[in-house]
Amino acid sequence: MSQGPLPTDTEFPPPSLDAWRRLVEKDLKGKPFTSLQSPLEGGLSLKPLYTSQDVASPVEPPGVSPFVRGTGPLGHTEGGWTLCQEYAGSDVASTAEALRTDLERGAQGVWLLLDAPHGVDVKDEASLTQLLAHVPLERTPVHLEPARDVLAPAALLLQVADARRVPRKALSGSLGIDPIGAIARAGAEKVDVAGTLARAAPLVTSLLKEAPGLRALLVSSRAWADAGATPVQELAWAIATGVEYLRELERAGVSPGDSARSVQFALSVGAQFFPELARLRAARLLWSKVVAASGGQPEAQAMVLHARTASATKSKRDPWVNILRATSESFAAVVAGADSVSTAPFDEPLGAPDEQGRRLARNTQLILRDEASLNRVADPAGGSYYLEQLTGEIARAAWTELQRIESLGGMTRALVQGDVARALAEAVSARDKAVRTRRLPMVGVSEFPHLSETPVQREPHPTPAPVAEGGFAPLRPVRLAEAFESLRDASDRHLALYGARPRAFMLSLGTVAEHTVRSMWVANALAVGGIETTEHRDSPDAAHAAEAFVAAGTPLAIISGPDTLYPDQVPALVQALKARGARAVAVAGRPGDHEAAFRAAGVDLFLYAGADLFQLLKTLHTHLGVA
Numbered sequence: 001m002s003q004g005p006l007p008t009d010t011e012f013p014p015p016s017l018d019a020w021r022r023l024v025e026k027d028l029k030g031k032p033f034t035s036l037q038s039p040l041e042g043g044l045s046l047k048p049l050y051t052s053q054d055v056a057s058p059v060e061p062p063g064v065s066p067f068v069r070g071t072g073p074l075g076h077t078e079g080g081w082t083l084c085q086e087y088a089g090s091d092v093a094s095t096a097e098a099l100r101t102d103l104e105r106g107a108q109g110v111w112l113l114l115d116a117p118h119g120v121d122v123k124d125e126a127s128l129t130q131l132l133a134h135v136p137l138e139r140t141p142v143h144l145e146p147a148r149d150v151l152a153p154a155a156l157l158l159q160v161a162d163a164r165r166v167p168r169k170a171l172s173g174s175l176g177i178d179p180i181g182a183i184a185r186a187g188a189e190k191v192d193v194a195g196t197l198a199r200a201a202p203l204v205t206s207l208l209k210e211a212p213g214l215r216a217l218l219v220s221s222r223a224w225a226d227a228g229a230t231p232v233q234e235l236a237w238a239i240a241t242g243v244e245y246l247r248e249l250e251r252a253g254v255s256p257g258d259s260a261r262s263v264q265f266a267l268s269v270g271a272q273f274f275p276e277l278a279r280l281r282a283a284r285l286l287w288s289k290v291v292a293a294s295g296g297q298p299e300a301q302a303m304v305l306h307a308r309t310a311s312a313t314k315s316k317r318d319p320w321v322n323i324l325r326a327t328s329e330s331f332a333a334v335v336a337g338a339d340s341v342s343t344a345p346f347d348e349p350l351g352a353p354d355e356q357g358r359r360l361a362r363n364t365q366l367i368l369r370d371e372a373s374l375n376r377v378a379d380p381a382g383g384s385y386y387l388e389q390l391t392g393e394i395a396r397a398a399w400t401e402l403q404r405i406e407s408l409g410g411m412t413r414a415l416v417q418g419d420v421a422r423a424l425a426e427a428v429s430a431r432d433k434a435v436r437t438r439r440l441p442m443v444g445v446s447e448f449p450h451l452s453e454t455p456v457q458r459e460p461h462p463t464p465a466p467v468a469e470g471g472f473a474p475l476r477p478v479r480l481a482e483a484f485e486s487l488r489d490a491s492d493r494h495l496a497l498y499g500a501r502p503r504a505f506m507l508s509l510g511t512v513a514e515h516t517v518r519s520m521w522v523a524n525a526l527a528v529g530g531i532e533t534t535e536h537r538d539s540p541d542a543a544h545a546a547e548a549f550v551a552a553g554t555p556l557a558i559i560s561g562p563d564t565l566y567p568d569q570v571p572a573l574v575q576a577l578k579a580r581g582a583r584a585v586a587v588a589g590r591p592g593d594h595e596a597a598f599r600a601a602g603v604d605l606f607l608y609a610g611a612d613l614f615q616l617l618k619t620l621h622t623h624l625g626v627a
Helices: 017-028 092-104 125-131 152-163 179-186 193-210 222-226 231-251 256-260 273-293 321-335 355-370 385-407 411-416 419-436 482-498 512-528 542-552 563-579 592-601 613-624
Strands: 082-087 109-114 142-146 173-177 214-220 263-269 305-309 340-342 503-508 532-536 556-560 584-588 605-607
Touching: 082 092, 082 355, 092 125, 092 355, 109 173, 109 340, 125 152, 142 152, 142 214, 142 263, 152 173, 173 193, 179 193, 179 214, 179 222, 179 231, 179 411, 193 214, 193 231, 193 256, 214 231, 222 231, 222 263, 231 256, 231 263, 231 273, 231 385, 231 411, 231 419, 256 273, 263 273, 263 321, 273 305, 273 321, 273 385, 305 321, 321 340, 321 355, 411 419, 419 482, 419 613, 482 512, 482 613, 503 512, 503 542, 503 613, 512 532, 512 556, 512 584, 512 613, 532 542, 542 563, 556 563, 556 613, 563 584, 563 592, 584 613, 605 613
Parallel strands: 082 109, 082 340, 109 142, 142 173, 173 214, 214 263, 263 305, 305 340, 503 532, 503 556, 556 584, 584 605
Antiparallel strands: none
8 A cells, every 4th residue: 555645636626616506406306496595685695605705805904894794803702702691670779689690690780771761770970870889990891881861971970989099090881971872762852962962072082081990972873773773784873973073073073083083883783693693793893994094093993893682582481582692692792803892681571580590691701711712713714605795785784774874864854754653664674574484483482382381470670661742762772572472461351251261173184294393383373362272083974073173162173184185175164163062163284276166165364385374364363352
C-alpha cells in the first residue's frame, strides 16, 4: 500500500451548485424549485442552500466597522454579556425587594420601566432612592425607560447617585431619554421631540465628560414590537428614530459623533431564531452606516445594544411553554452579540411575575453562560453563508423602509400622521391570518392545547388610563395567542356556568388504522377552542350512529374518517344525525368535488388543515351555545 497522501481531490471532485440543483429538481417531480423556499415577513425568503457565492465580499472581523460581527474584537469572551433584567412592578417596595433578590442571585444589571400603570411609580427622588436601595450603583448598570416624562427620571437618577456619593465616572447604564418611544407607548396631546432633545443637549454633552459609561439617549423599539411590527419594520423604525435624534441634537449644538456615543438601543427578539439573530447583526451594520454618513468616527459608530425577549410571542395558556420561547429568544440575542439581555418571566402575560418566574428567567441566561459557555466564543454566527447573506438581506430591506420613513419627514411625522398605525394594522392582519390558519403555530395554544391544565394565577397588571380626547392614541400591544385564548376563555366561562365544557360528538369511520390520524387531528383542533370530544367508533349503520349521538348529549356532531368512505356514508349519516337533533354536523377533511352533495345532505362546515381554524371554532361555539 502506498505511504503517500490519498489523492482525494481527484477521487472526489468538488460538487457544483448546478449539479446539486439538477438533482433537487429531479426529486421535486415537477414542483418549482421555489417551493423549497420559506417565506419571511417583509417580503424576504429563506433558500434551501447557501454557498460562498451568496457572500459577495468578506465580512470584517469582530470589533471593526461596520461591526456586523460585534463591537469588540473578542466578543463576549471578556466577561460575557450583561444579564440585565427588566422591572415594571407598580409597587416600589416590592420591586425594590425583587431587585435585591435578583442581584444577589446572578443578575448584573437593572432595566426599569417607569410611570404607573405601565411601570414602577417613581414620583420623586425619595421613591427612586427606595427603589434602588439595594442596588450598588458604582458597579451595576441602571437603565431607565420612562413612558411619559422622559427628562425628569434622568435628573432623579443623578440626584440619587450624588446623594450616595457615587462618582459619576463610576455610573453606567442609560437615562432613557426617548421622546418618540414615549409618544408611541403612552400617547401625547402635543408632540415636541425637538424641544425635548434641545433641553437634553447640555446633559448629553456633560455626561460624555463626567459619566462616559452612562448614555443619555434611548432608542427603544418596545412600542413597535409589542404592537405587531414585522422584524424589518421594528429595525427600520428604530434606526429612523436614532436618525431623528442625531438630527435634532445637531441643531441643538451636539455633533452627530457625540450624539451617537450617547445612544443606547433596545430591540425585541422574536420567535424565528436565525432571522432574529441576523436582524440584530443587521442593526449594528445599519447604525454604523448612519453614523458614518453623518460624519461620526468609527468609535462612534459602534451600537450599544440591549435585547429583550418579545412580549407578542408569549401566551397566557400553558404559560410554561413561554420558558422555551424565552430561552430560544435569549439564545438568539446572545449569539448575535447583544451587549445586555433581559429574559422576561414566563408568567409576565398573566400579571405581576412572582419570584419563581423571575428565578427561571434569571437562570435561563445563567445556564446559557455558565453551562452552555456561550461567552467563550467571539461571534459564533460569523462565517455562516446563510447568516451573512440573511443579515445583508434584512439590512437592505430595513434600509428601504428607513428611506420611506425619511421621505415622509422622519419618524415623528410618520407616527403622529398615522402612517405607522396603518403599517402596523397591515402587519397584524397578515400575522393574525397566519396564526388563525396555523401556518404560524403556537404550542399549547393553537397546537397541542392542554384542556385540563391547572391555571397559573397572578395579580393582574393595572389597567391603563384612558387617553385624553384629541390626544395621540398610544399603540396597542398585541399577542399572537389572543384570538385562540378568547375561545378558551369562553370555554372556561361555560364550564363555570354549567359544570362541563362544550362537547362535540365525533363519529370515526372505518378501521382504527384508517381514521386514527384524522380523528386525533380533529380532537386536537377542537381542543384549541376548549371543546371536548366524545368519540364513537362502532357505527354499523346510520341509525346506530344517531343513537350514540343522542347518548352523548351534545348538539354538535363531527364525522371523521378516510375520504374513500365519505361519498357513500356521509349523506345518510348527516340526515340521521340531523333527524335526531344535531344542530350542526361537520366533516373532517377537504370536501373536494363532493362539497355540493355534502352540503345538500346537510353538512354545515368542513374541518381541514389550512382553513381559518379560529373562525371555524367560533362558529362551533355558536352552535354549542357558548357565549
